[in-house]
Each structure stands twice: as structure tokens, then as C-alpha cells.
Amino acid sequence: MPTSEPRPPMSKADYVYSVLLDEIRSARIPGGTALRAGAVARRLGVSVTPVREALRRLENDRLISYEAHHGATVVDLGEDALEEFYGLRAVVEGLGARLAAGRITDEELGGLREVHAAMVRDAGRGRNDLLGEQSRLFHLGIADIGGPAFLGRHARAVRNSFPVPATASLWLDDAQVGPQLEAHERILDALARADGTAAERLMIDHVRQAGEYRRRR
Template sequence: MSKADYVYGVLAEEIRSARIPGGTALRAAAIARRLGVSVTPVREALRRLEKDRLISYEAHHGATVVDLGDDALEEFYGLRAVVEGLGARLAATRITPEELDWLRELHAAMARDAAGGRLDRLGEQSRHFHLRIADIGGPAFLGQHARAVHDSFPVPATASLWLDPGQVPHQIEAHEGILDALERGDGAAAERLMIEHVRRAGEHRRDNPPTG
């Protein structure tokens, strides 16, 4: 890994997880000191982040993390619903018994973590669940697009509906329903359930903006 790749990886993860909030000014020299590199790889990483539309450059202000509002939030979850819904529909006709077993094992692990109060693990596990279904449904293009959509919008760790104890049982039930539809080969049901599930996540995030 080059130094520019290292800096890019760190900053991209911090922006996408919203540990660096929207509207934050990024100073190359300060980043270089923090990460123990020279300014040159930082500038290269910032150019890559601009291509990813995670930062923008403004006259007299330099690089700033893009601050995405409610319209972008609605578009993000709407696009996720379309892409992941299609992935679920296609996966219902393509999934193998081994792939279904893998998803059910992940689902069982999530259920155990939920029962044990380990809610902080569920968000990342859910990401794997969703992206694996997209990979199964669309190994040529769809899985890659689903990842690009996931990575395009900063999601604060505190924004996950999986951290809300009142929401967790509903989401576990939604995953169970999607798995059952996949096992039956019912693409229409798998698509509908996935769309409803993703939209519910978007509504929760819209109605419960992170604080602090």
C-alpha cells in the first residue's frame, strides 16, 4: 500500500462513517502531521476523494467535506431500495444452498447478538447481509453498484437503526422474511421485503438525526 493509498483509506473511512462530519475543512498539513506522512500523498488522496464526491474545493477555503442534506438522504435510501430490491429478486432465482446457508448463519449470529444486547455489532453484519444478497443476485454488475451506493453517503455510527432496541426485532424479522422468500425462490416477495426494509431504515434516519 502506498502512502497515498493509506491516507485515502483512512480519510475515506472517516468521512463515510461521519467521524469527520460534513462541512469540515480538511487541511493537508494537519492531516499529514496526524498520519505521519508528507503533504504530497495527502494532496493525492484529497484529489481522489474529490473524484469520489466526498469532498469539494472552494476558493479561499480549500478542501471541505461535502455536507449532504435531506434531499440527498432520500435519494440515497431510494437508490439503495431499487438496487438492493433488484438484487434480492434476482438472488431468489440464483441462490445456491451453500449461499443460503451462509446467509442463515449470519442471520443466526445477528439474532444471538441482538438477544445478548450486542447491538453495536449489528450494523456491520447487516451491511454484509445486504451486500452478499446483491452479489448473489448480480455478480457481474449489481454487487459492485450496491457497494458504490453504500460508500457514497456518510453514515454516522449513531444513525443506525440497529442501535435502537425498539427497532431491532422488526429488522431481524425483516431479514428472516427476506431469507424465507429467497429459499422459496419467490423473487417478487424478496424484492418487496427488501425495499420495505431499506425504506424503513431511511425513515428512521430521517426522523432520528444524530446529535453531537
């Protein structure tokens, strides 16, 4: 019987990093907020050392910056950064869709269709609050299939680099849900046909439309 190796416990620095990353990405800690190592340490029940290590990692991610006499501050990204973010997502995720069309297996396609079907069910029940995370899994699943060595990791890094407030998700807008689900369906059909050109074009258009919606908001 196959056995799995025990997974090492998360270090305190990893724990602090994961908490702060989630809070910044979801804008629970908004841009411009000062992060004091001592205050974070007390809130999370750890010493200052792992907090400082986590802050260095967030600085490498360009999510925080250090200023004289102010310490660490969450970066407040403006409209130019928003345009660059969605443009980069379109390129990376579009490439992922094109590559995925040439190598996707029936099992992998079935997994993506299950995610899509769950989104359709939740949308029908009015559970729009669940759709954003499911959409993230759908997009990153395609990127992982298209580029398991590098591209999937880069797609995650791009998404992690820009905090998107939960209230800014287009999936919370009833008028957007239908068209976005239809876009996912068309992408799935292109993947099933192994049509990489169509899959890439559809993914790029889909991501760019999300960017336009965010800019209007």
C-alpha cells in the same frame, strides 16, 4: 497444492483514502469540516503527495468539494440527499435480491443464514453495537450473489457515498431490532423459495423503512 499469489501492499494513497473514507462515512469527520492536506499528512505519517491523491479520489466520490480560499471540505449532505440515498439503495439492493433469488446456491444461502443467526445471538446479548456492520454484510452479500459482475460493486459505491454516523444506526434502537431482524428472516425465506418478486419487494420495503427512521431522527 494450490498456491495464492502474494497480494501487493497497500499504497500510501490507498491507506490515506481508506482512513479518510472510514472517518467520513462514520461521521468522525462531520460534514463541513475542512481537510488540510498538510495536517492530514502529519496525522497519518505520510507525505502530502498521497494525501492529495486521496483527496482527489474523495472528490470523485463526491464526499468532499473544493472551494476558493477554503480548500477541501467534507460535503454536508442534507435531507434531499438522504431521501435520494435510501431511494437509490432500495432500487439497487431490491434488484440484487430479485436476481439473487434466481441464482443463489445452498452454500450461499447458508452463509447468509449464518450472518443472520449471529445477529440474533448478538441482539439477545444486548450487543446492538455489532448489528450495523453485520447488517451491512448481509445486504452486500445478497447484492454480490444477485449481481457479481456489476451490482455488488454499485451497492458498495452507493453505501460509501453517504456518511452515516454510527450513533444514527437504527440497530442501536432496541425497538427497531426485532422488526429489522424479522425483515431479514422474511427476505431469507423468499430467497430460499426462489421468489424473486417477493425478495425484491421485501428488500425495498426494508430499506425504505430504514430511510424513514433516519429522516425522523
